[in-house]
Every structure is written in structure tokens, then in C-alpha cells.
Amino acid sequence: MxxxxxxxxxxxxxxxxxxxxxxxELDAALDRDLQCSGVSLPEYELLSMLSEADGSRLRMSTLAELIVQSRSRVTHTAARLEQRGWVRRTPAPDDRRGVVLELTDEGRAAIERFAVVHVRSVRRHLVDVLSPTQFHALGEAMQAVRVAYAADPTTPDRPAAPC
Amino acid sequence: MxxxxxxxxxxxxxxxxxxxxxxxELDAALDRDLQCSGVSLPEYELLSMLSEADGSRLRMSTLAELIVQSRSRVTHTAARLEQRGWVRRTPAPDDRRGVVLELTDEGRAAIERFAVVHVRSVRRHLVDVLSPTQFHALGEAMQAVRVAYAADPTTPDRPAAPC
DNA sequence: GGGTCATAGTTGAAGCGTCAACTACCGGGT
DNA sequence: ACCCGGTAGTTGACGCTTCAACTATGACCC
Known part of the structure; x- marks a missing residue:
């Protein structure tokens, strides 16, 4: 070897x-645009997933997977969002270990404002600077990366850190 | 409107x-692989740029632009690397405000070890999971994003934060 | 040659993210 | 009924990043 x-x-x-x-650069640009209207990109992503979820509610773990953050991080992020009144923590009905996070009305109002800013930002910095074909190819490539990553046996999912 | x-x-x-x-996911995977051998991805990127530079020396600001980090962050990162003896801080010859960061011999030895780990990681998680055509298209698309970003007048470079 | 504005880099505090340890609960086996 | 390993989520300490404020120097211009 x-x-x-x-x-x-x-x-x-x-x-x-x-x-x-x-x-x-893209990450920085998107974050900066959102920061100007009062959220960070990670926070926005959390709210965004909630807003699209059935009943605007999601289990913490599901949320963590969707936005590709550690469970611990989601706990902290959710705590901050809860303080701002955008999100509410309720016990899961079927699993007494579980917590369901749900969007409040203020949260929904907030995310709707942010979404306008964010979609403009995404278009300006990414979507609209590529041809539709090019953007689609980008999506396909990135999806392939995700599939390979998920299939990789030596990459035992998020929580574990194999050193 | x-x-x-x-x-x-x-x-x-x-x-x-x-x-x-x-x-x-990619960012996390690359970072995890490197962490296991003793550096973070941001630190690796700094060392890596230095090692490729002419004379293994770069101005702090140049470095900041190359690795897309704020100047402040580069100062902190460099300080950490200096403590480990991988990097040395010297005054710039032509500009008395400037600082030139240079790779030490230990630094070179270290980066060479890390590079082996890193390139394997990059291949495994990205390059080798795409066809050459697909990977090239990805590169082109991302380059287009960079060009558009750099050309954007309302994105006055890195340091400034226009809110 | 002195004012003014920009650039280079640092500093320290506050905020965010990571990590390991912890509680609590689930589910299967015996 | 009990044990055991696994899953859900939280906690707090530590470390990295960000941000604003600061020093020092350069560059331009009158």
C-alpha cells in the first residue's frame, strides 16, 4: 500500500x-441576505421544513435529518427559535421519548416574509446564473453525491463519528 | 412591486x-475524515494554499480570499496553526502593515500526510461518484456561480456587510 | 506636508456548533 | 418480570466563528 x-x-x-x-461564497451570500432580514440560514432551513410539513409539525429527529444537522444542534436552534416565539415544543403522542416541534402563527408569518427574501437570493446567486439545463445537471450530480453518501457503509449515519 | x-x-x-x-453532507464527510487525522477542513485549506504558494508564503489577505474566509477568521486560524508549529508569521517586506504567513517544515510534513487522506476523501465522496463529464459540468456550473457572484455590484466583497 | 479615506491585520466578547455524557423510553429476548 | 441494547432528546462545557472596534500604515490630493 x-x-x-x-x-x-x-x-x-x-x-x-x-x-x-x-x-x-454561495453559503455566505445566502446567509448574509437572510441575516439582513433577521434569521440565519440554518434557522431559516428549520422553519422552512416545518412550514412545509404536514400540520407544520415535525419530530426533532426527522427535522435533523431533513436539514442535515446533528440532533443536538437542532435542539439548540429550536430553543433559540422558541424564545422568539416562532416555534413550540410539544410531546409526541405515540412515543413518550419524542418531541414534536411545531410552527406558531408568528412563526408562519415570519417564515413567509423570509421566504420572499430567500427565494430572490437563491435565484440571484444560483438559479438565474445558470441555464436551466446546467442547473438541472447540477441537481442530478448533487443527488448522485447524496445517494452515494447514503449507500457508503463506512459512513454510518450522522450521529456516529468513526475515527 | x-x-x-x-x-x-x-x-x-x-x-x-x-x-x-x-x-x-459532503462538507461534514470531508471534515470528519480530516478530523480523524488531526485537522479540521478549514485548517487544512489554509495549509494547503500555503503549500502550493510560491515559497510556501502568502499574505494574510490573499490567503483569506483564496480560502473564502474573513480576515479575522484567518488570523484566528493561523494563530492556532502557529501554536502547533505548522506556520510562522513574518512581516511583509514591502508593506509595513502586512503579514506574510509561511509554512514551517513541520507544517509541510503535516500537510503532506493530510493531503493523502483528503484526496481519498474527495474522490470517495465526490469525484468518483460522478462520471467525468458530470464532474466537469459541475465544475463549470460552480465556476459560473463564482463569476456571477464576483460581478454582482450589490455584493461588495467579503469584508463589507451591506444590510 | 498635512488631511482624508482606504487597506492590513488584530483583538476580545458574544454567539453558535460540537462533543461526550446523561436521562428517559422503547423493544426484543428469555 | 427483567435485562439489554438501541433510540430520542437534552445539557453544559469547550472551541470555533462572527462582529464591531481598534491600531497602524499606505495612498491620494490639494
Missing amino acids: VDDVRWLSVEEQWSWRAYLRATR | VDDVRWLSVEEQWSWRAYLRATR
Whole structure:
């Protein structure tokens, strides 16, 4: 197993760097646009998933998976959102360990305001700067990444950290 | 200007979600793989840029732009890396305000070890799960995002936060 | 050559995220 | 009934990131 490292080719390197920098810049841009109207991107994503959920309610764990955050982080984020009155914590009916997070009316009003800002931001920085074909290809590629990631046996899901 | 929001179509929404989740998962996976060998992804990126630079030395600001981090963050990150003896801070020859960060020999040895881990990680989670064509298209798309971002007049570069 | 504005970088406090430890509950087996 | 391993969620401490304020220098211009 000596030096069997398959380094990236020049083209691969170029694409990888473009990916890396663009994702960082995009993330920063989307977050900045939202911050200006009063939420961070992670908070927005949480509210957004809730608002789309059936009955505007989701189990903490489900939420964590949807927005790709650790359960602990969701607890903290939800706590902050609860303080602002946008979200409410209720016990799960079927599982006494569980907690269901639900959007309050103020939460719904807030997310609707933010969504306007956010969709503009996403269009401006991403969707509208690509051709429809290009954007679709991007989606397909990223979906492939997700599928591969989920299938990877040595990547035992989120909570566990195998070192 | 009433309700002129162009919401995302169902397909657009799908691609956007795929992008959002995949980037999060990828970031977490790459970071986790590196953490296991002793650096975080942000730290790795800093060292990596230094190691490729002419003379293994870069100005703080240049570094900040290359790895898409705030100057303040680079200061803190560099301080941590300096404590581990991987990096050294020297005054810039031509500008007395400036600081040049340079890789130490230990730093070089370290980054070379990490690079092996990292490139495997990048291949496993991204490059090798896409066809060459698909990966190239991804690179092109992301580059387009960067170009548009850089050209955007209302996005006055990094440091400034226009609210 | 002195005012003014921009740039380079640092600092420290506050906020957010991570991690490991913890409580509580579920479910299967015996 | 009990034990056991697994799942749901929380907690608090620690570490990283952000933000605003600050020093110091450069650059322009009159």
C-alpha cells in the first residue's frame, strides 16, 4: 500500500476548487441576505421544513435529518427559535421519548416574509446564473453525491463519528 | 412591486434541495475524515494554499480570499496553526502593515500526510461518484456561480456587510 | 506636508456548533 | 418480570466563528 494515492488531475483540481469556493461564497451570500432580514440560514432551513410539513409539525429527529444537522444542534436552534416565539415544543403522542416541534402563527408569518427574501437570493446567486439545463445537471450530480453518501457503509449515519 | 416573487418550480426546488443537502453532507464527510487525522477542513485549506504558494508564503489577505474566509477568521486560524508549529508569521517586506504567513517544515510534513487522506476523501465522496463529464459540468456550473457572484455590484466583497 | 479615506491585520466578547455524557423510553429476548 | 441494547432528546462545557472596534500604515490630493 505504498503511494497508491490517486491525485486529482489538473482538470479535476480545477473543478474541485471551483466547487469548493463557489459553495463557500454561495453559503455566505445566502446567509448574509437572510441575516439582513433577521434569521440565519440554518434557522431559516428549520422553519422552512416545518412550514412545509404536514400540520407544520415535525419530530426533532426527522427535522435533523431533513436539514442535515446533528440532533443536538437542532435542539439548540429550536430553543433559540422558541424564545422568539416562532416555534413550540410539544410531546409526541405515540412515543413518550419524542418531541414534536411545531410552527406558531408568528412563526408562519415570519417564515413567509423570509421566504420572499430567500427565494430572490437563491435565484440571484444560483438559479438565474445558470441555464436551466446546467442547473438541472447540477441537481442530478448533487443527488448522485447524496445517494452515494447514503449507500457508503463506512459512513454510518450522522450521529456516529468513526475515527 | 406587489408579489412579484418568482417562486421555484417543482424541478428547480428538487435541484436546489439536492444541492443544499449534498453540500452539507459532503462538507461534514470531508471534515470528519480530516478530523480523524488531526485537522479540521478549514485548517487544512489554509495549509494547503500555503503549500502550493510560491515559497510556501502568502499574505494574510490573499490567503483569506483564496480560502473564502474573513480576515479575522484567518488570523484566528493561523494563530492556532502557529501554536502547533505548522506556520510562522513574518512581516511583509514591502508593506509595513502586512503579514506574510509561511509554512514551517513541520507544517509541510503535516500537510503532506493530510493531503493523502483528503484526496481519498474527495474522490470517495465526490469525484468518483460522478462520471467525468458530470464532474466537469459541475465544475463549470460552480465556476459560473463564482463569476456571477464576483460581478454582482450589490455584493461588495467579503469584508463589507451591506444590510 | 498635512488631511482624508482606504487597506492590513488584530483583538476580545458574544454567539453558535460540537462533543461526550446523561436521562428517559422503547423493544426484543428469555 | 427483567435485562439489554438501541433510540430520542437534552445539557453544559469547550472551541470555533462572527462582529464591531481598534491600531497602524499606505495612498491620494490639494
